[in-house]
Amino acid sequence: MRDSDCSRQEPFAGSSKEFSNWRKSTDELQRENFYHPVRVCALFGALRIMGGITDGISLTHAPSGCAFFQKFQISSCFGHDLRTPCTDLLDEDAVYGGEDKLKEALIQADTRYNPKLIGVLNTCTPQIIGDDVDAVIESVRPHLGCKYVFSVNADGLQYYTQSYGYNEALVKLIDNVFQHPKEKTEKSVNLFGEIIPGFSALGMDKFILRDLLKRIGVRVQAIVTAGSSVAELEQAPRAEANVPRCGLMLSYASRRMENRFGVPTLDVLMPYGIRNTSRWLKKIAAFFDVTEKAEQVITQEVEKLSPYIEKARRLLKGKVVAVNGGPGRAPAFLQLADELGCEVALFNLFFGNDVVFRQVEQILEEIESSPRVMVDCSMDDVRVMAEELNVEVWFGDALDFPNTYTKMALPSFETLIYQKSFEGFEGCKNLLKHIIHRTLMPTSLNPVTICRPGRCNQ
Amino acid sequence: MIIHAEEKAVKEPLMPGMINGAVRAVKCINGAVPLLHASQGCQESLYFDGCFSPVKPRFCLQEMKEEPYLPSTIVNEEDVIFGAEQGLEVSLEGLYSKCTPELIAVLTSDAPEIIGDDVADVAQTVSTRVNCQLLNVEAGSLNGNYIDGFRATIEALVDQIMVPRETVERSVNLVGVAGDEVSAHFDVLELKRLLKSVGIYTNAVFLSHTSLAEIERAPQAALNIVINEELGLLPAKKMEQQFDIPYFLGGVPYGIQGTAEWLLEVASIFGLEEGALAFTEQTVPHTIHLMRKYERDINFSLDAAVSADPTPAVGFTILLQELGCSITLLTVRSPPGQTMVRRLHSLDDTDRVILICPDYYQYIEALKDTEDIDVVFGSFIDSLAASAYSIPVIEMFYPLMRMVEWEGPLMGFEGAVNMAKKLAKYCIQQWL
Numbered sequence: 001m002r003d004s005d006c007s008r009q010e011p012f013a014g015s016s017k018e019f020s021n022w023r024k025s026t027d028e029l030q031r032e033n034f035y036h037p038v039r040v041c042a043l044f045g046a047l048r049i050m051g052g053i054t055d056g057i058s059l060t061h062a063p064s065g066c067a068f069f070q071k072f073q074i075s076s077c078f079g080h081d082l083r084t085p086c087t088d089l090l091d092e093d094a095v096y097g098g099e100d101k102l103k104e105a106l107i108q109a110d111t112r113y114n115p116k117l118i119g120v121l122n123t124c125t126p127q128i129i130g131d132d133v134d135a136v137i138e139s140v141r142p143h144l145g146c147k148y149v150f151s152v153n154a155d156g157l158q159y160y161t162q163s164y165g166y167n168e169a170l171v172k173l174i175d176n177v178f179q180h181p182k183e184k185t186e187k188s189v190n191l192f193g194e195i196i197p198g199f200s201a202l203g204m205d206k207f208i209l210r211d212l213l214k215r216i217g218v219r220v221q222a223i224v225t226a227g228s229s230v231a232e233l234e235q236a237p238r239a240e241a242n243v244p245r246c247g248l249m250l251s252y253a254s255r256r257m258e259n260r261f262g263v264p265t266l267d268v269l270m271p272y273g274i275r276n277t278s279r280w281l282k283k284i285a286a287f288f289d290v291t292e293k294a295e296q297v298i299t300q301e302v303e304k305l306s307p308y309i310e311k312a313r314r315l316l317k318g319k320v321v322a323v324n325g326g327p328g329r330a331p332a333f334l335q336l337a338d339e340l341g342c343e344v345a346l347f348n349l350f351f352g353n354d355v356v357f358r359q360v361e362q363i364l365e366e367i368e369s370s371p372r373v374m375v376d377c378s379m380d381d382v383r384v385m386a387e388e389l390n391v392e393v394w395f396g397d398a399l400d401f402p403n404t405y406t407k408m409a410l411p412s413f414e415t416l417i418y419q420k421s422f423e424g425f426e427g428c429k430n431l432l433k434h435i436i437h438r439t440l441m442p443t444s445l446n447p448v449t450i451c452r453p454g455r456c457n458q
Numbered sequence: 459m460i461i462h463a464e465e466k467a468v469k470e471p472l473m474p475g476m477i478n479g480a481v482r483a484v485k486c487i488n489g490a491v492p493l494l495h496a497s498q499g500c501q502e503s504l505y506f507d508g509c510f511s512p513v514k515p516r517f518c519l520q521e522m523k524e525e526p527y528l529p530s531t532i533v534n535e536e537d538v539i540f541g542a543e544q545g546l547e548v549s550l551e552g553l554y555s556k557c558t559p560e561l562i563a564v565l566t567s568d569a570p571e572i573i574g575d576d577v578a579d580v581a582q583t584v585s586t587r588v589n590c591q592l593l594n595v596e597a598g599s600l601n602g603n604y605i606d607g608f609r610a611t612i613e614a615l616v617d618q619i620m621v622p623r624e625t626v627e628r629s630v631n632l633v634g635v636a637g638d639e640v641s642a643h644f645d646v647l648e649l650k651r652l653l654k655s656v657g658i659y660t661n662a663v664f665l666s667h668t669s670l671a672e673i674e675r676a677p678q679a680a681l682n683i684v685i686n687e688e689l690g691l692l693p694a695k696k697m698e699q700q701f702d703i704p705y706f707l708g709g710v711p712y713g714i715q716g717t718a719e720w721l722l723e724v725a726s727i728f729g730l731e732e733g734a735l736a737f738t739e740q741t742v743p744h745t746i747h748l749m750r751k752y753e754r755d756i757n758f759s760l761d762a763a764v765s766a767d768p769t770p771a772v773g774f775t776i777l778l779q780e781l782g783c784s785i786t787l788l789t790v791r792s793p794p795g796q797t798m799v800r801r802l803h804s805l806d807d808t809d810r811v812i813l814i815c816p817d818y819y820q821y822i823e824a825l826k827d828t829e830d831i832d833v834v835f836g837s838f839i840d841s842l843a844a845s846a847y848s849i850p851v852i853e854m855f856y857p858l859m860r861m862v863e864w865e866g867p868l869m870g871f872e873g874a875v876n877m878a879k880k881l882a883k884y885c886i887q888q889w890l
Binding site (some may be wrong): 091 | 463466467469470471472473474475476477478497498499500502504533534535537538568569572598599600601603604773819820838839841842845846857
């Protein structure tokens with residue numbers, strides 16, 4: 001099952017041209033003697049997929065520390081109270097095995113949460129000690145009230161990125177939950193790989209995209225998974241195509257969806273900004289042969305947004321910016337920075353897979369700037385490089401490195417932590433206003449803040 | 459009513475794992491750098507936690523003050539088969555040459571512990587090639603929670619760094635200070651002030667901005683004062699065995715009465731009770747006067763919940779009660795020691811639920827069942843839990859997920875006045 005996007009690449013720093021050569025030559029992990037982190041593990045990814053199912057739970061088969069870390073990280077980033085029941089493996093379980101504990105925990109979890117689905121997330125420790133998680137599930141299945149129980153491989157020893165966790169969880173859903181449809185829903189798509197909270201505005205973006213698609217006559221069959229029920233997920237194969245959250249979802253999970261249910265996955269960037277959103281919409285429209293409708297919607301929306309984009313361009317034109325982020329947002333921000341007339345001096349990608357690297361390569365060929373590209377580098381190196389290149393504005397994810405951003409005292413914007421939608425045309429207005437605001441305000445008066453638990457009122 | 463949460467096979471953890479506690483402890487040692495012998499997922503989570511630590515700057519390398527620096531050996535599947543010792547050896551040398559710290563603490567996670575890496579042997583080998591102290595802490599989360607991790611780090615310092623020294627009269631070590639709690643630095647200053655006022659010198663603190671020199675001279679203390687039973691008792695017992703230093707585990711220096719009793723008990727060990735009595739007789743009325751100044755116009759009769767580790771939970775409850783608050787729900791997140799169990803029983807009341815070691819699910823159920831809580835004094839996790847019931851939370855205990863602006867101690871006489879001031883401010887903000 002191992003996929004190219006799940007193995008670690010050698011960190012890269014070089015010019016846009018060198019990036020292209022590097023991408024073609026990237027092979028297996030080249031291990032440094034020690035490493036400063038920028039990434040999470042497969043468990044994080046699996047939890048963000050499984051945690052989005054409203055009437056399901058994920059049972060982490062691990063020491064409680066692992067489950068707590070994930071809750072801490074996901075909940076604190078996104079204000080989403082992720083529930084992380086676990087089997088709380090202890091020393092003696094490492095010696096005698098954790099299978100009995102898992103069996104009991106499954107029965108208790110079934111009673112306590114009364115879920116329709118339980119995903120057992122299999123982590124490093126049970127993998128090393130050799131727990132047969134699938135056998136435990138089979139033995140206990142007759143005693144459970146929930147409809148679906150399956151394991152998800154989520155160990156961080158083999159798989160270094162959340163990408164594997166996303167794909168593994170999606171594959172398990174495809175194999176275990178998705179049902180062969182009697183008929184297809186005409187002109188329908190799944191928003192595929194929507195992870196909790198799906199993103200900014202604690203999940204509002206997906207509704208904005210759903211409404212946008214409705215305007216061109218395309219219906220969202222299912223959101224896989226953030227905020228969906230098991231019953232909604234069962235019907236996902238009725239869709240005619242998948243629209244992926246980001247390039248990470250264009251991996252073996254999307255191939256499995258196509259092979260099993262004949263649902264292809266479109267290659268699109270996240271719809272941040274006018275250019276990205278227009279292309280996103282056009283690509284979907286082209287698939288359903290409704291390009292004309294899409295053109296009309298785009299014309300209307302661009303007209304509405306033009307005062308904001310003009311203002312943002314006036315402020316940012318010629319500004320030296322660094323684009324920084326994960327494989328979903330960073331390529332989209334790269335396009336956005338170019339759209340706003342910025343000079344992109346530095347592009348830092350936390351990590352990526354083949355699809356993401358190809359997307360980046362295409363964007364680099366298209367945009368006016370030739371930024372320095374960094375992949376999988378430590379934030380210290382990124383900061384040093386940004387200082388060398390006299391970066392004036394940060395585009396991207398400040399949340400992961402709040403102290404770097406604060407210390408550098410440069411204007412920055414962050415799409416993860418603000419309780420507003422930023423995607424699609426509707427989100428674009430918020431995004432542009434946010435960028436204008438952050439660029440104008442002195443950084444000292446405008447520190448990076450974390451969103452607090454609770455729903456937004458948008 | 460004391461409720462011991464029912465043990466369940468399925469748990470929603472309310473507190474971090476052991477390696478997290480070990481990282482917290484290393485954060486509190488000046489000039490120390492941790493090297494996680496762990497997989498990448500462990501590393502990222504701990505790193506993220508470190509971003510919001512009040513002692514972050516001391517944890518970073520000089521040239522890397524922007525982010526917490528948490529290097530890791532990134533144990534992978536090959537290491538599980540062939541062992542990760544070689545990788546650790548190379549990492550230790552590489553890390554030393556990069557930042558030349560005074561101490562490198564190798565914190566071993568579950569995977570290398572299960573596969574049986576001999577970290578002590580690797581450290582021994584590398585110690586001849588690097589000019590810094592090496593510390594080896596077994597901190598896999600299979601072994602316990604973050605309290606255990608913090609304590610194991612202090613114990614490792616006792617075993618691996620300290621050597622016997624001649625005793626210095628009237629000198630004490632403060633053992634079991636969680637130096638990255640928001641008030642820890644101020645608490646230590648207050649305790650030092652109180653001890654000094656009766657003629658007792660503080661030799662070393664475990665652990666709050668602790669230097670390597672302080673750790674090395676710890677065995678010269680005449681007495682170890684256990685500040686937090688869960689963190690400090692076992693290391694104090696270890697120091698008693700190895701260096702013949704007696705320890706004192708008495709009351710908790712929270713609130714006026716608690717502080718006065720604590721100081722008198724400590725002073726009496728050195729035959730200094732007269733001075734202590736004179737000091738408290740002089741200080742207590744003044745402290746009460748200051749507290750009443752804030753309390754005079756503001757009614758502190760809040761119905762509050764406290765959620766913390768045993769010692770701070772008990773101590774803080776005592777303090778809040780002195781200030782006129784009513785604690786209706788007291789949640790103790792980790793197993794209390796014997797002394798704390800006794801203290802919890804002394805706090806037992808028909809109007810109060812004392813919940814011991816719940817998981818997140820049980821805690822949420824308890825919050826739901828407890829009516830009319832005005833405010834929760836807790837951590838980020840309490841914010842998550844209480845948000846469902848729209849109960850405000852004052853985040854002041856670990857773990858935090860934002861930089862909390864905090865001035866002043868919670869312990870000692872100063873702590874009582876400081877908390878009165880903070881409560882007054884909070885009440886005014888609520889009214890506005």
